[in-house]
Amino acid sequence: MSQLFPGAVVEPVELAETKGMVCIRTAGESDVESLSVYFTGLSTISRNKRFSGARTDLSVVAAECVAKSDRLDHFTLLAELRQEGQGRIIGEARYAYDEAVRHGEFAISVADAFHRMGLGLQMMTAMETRAIDLGHELIAAETARTNAEMRGLAKKAGFRDTGLGDWQSVHLAKRLSR
Template identity: 75%
Template sequence: MSQPSLDAVVEPDETKGTLRIRTASVSDVESLSIYFTSLSTTTRNKRFMGARADLAVVAAECVAKAGHPDRFTLLAELRQEGQSTIIGETLYAYDAASRHGDFAISVADVFQRKGVGLKMMSAMERHASDLGHEMIAAETARANAEMRGLAKKAGFEDTGLGDWQSVHLAKRLSR
């Protein structure tokens, strides 16, 4: 399986670095756990749609099926002076019964609204399309205006399938 990669220059808080998006592996569990712990409570709650205390377990679950063709986690890393720091992640899993992939995404608080999430979603879509998947969907809280805005910018539409607390978003992938 080829690893999606995307390099771009970002300038958060006047700090220059290179952003690389890559597929996570089992060796990333500790770094991913640290990343999840570093998120603000608000961002963490939005990512997991509620409070989670078992972040090391969540990180392990994100990479547990590394190499499985219908499930992957992408990491956004900022490279500065030879050091790499995770600043975003997206988990993707294909559901054969519903014939679409579901995803969850987070971006470190200081890197939000800087294009990192959109770059990660584009990389995820390309990877899913390369796997032959035709549809991606996600569910988010109605109150999560940031995710709803990001999804709209990425071409997702509200399917109307959510309930009073959630919004269901979907996008057909082009091949």
């Protein structure tokens, strides 16, 4: 994709607010520590929204995110900000395909300082593109009814409320097409 960013899954972009390039790439085993640092750096509210509740075992969560990276239908994408030759994770999207229900499920987070810059939508688009390339036709997620940010992002990305949620959650889905 890019000589400067060999692992990029989409063309790297410059976010004006960051004074650096953002590369969206596939996570690997060498990213566990950096991903753990990223999760730790999220605000308590953002961590609770991402994990649907409090989590303290963030290094275990980070390891789980990359554990199945050798399988095509399970992957984690990272948004990495590169400034002055240094990289740091500022977003992640985890995707897993469930053969039994024949759709992919995802979870996503963006570092608090990078909210409302379009990064979440770029990550979702990259994730969807990869799922389409794998031949998947439906992608879904569940979020808390109170998570207005995720619901807004999902709506912007073309997801709809399936009505399958309960009084606390919303189930979102989108048909994928080429």
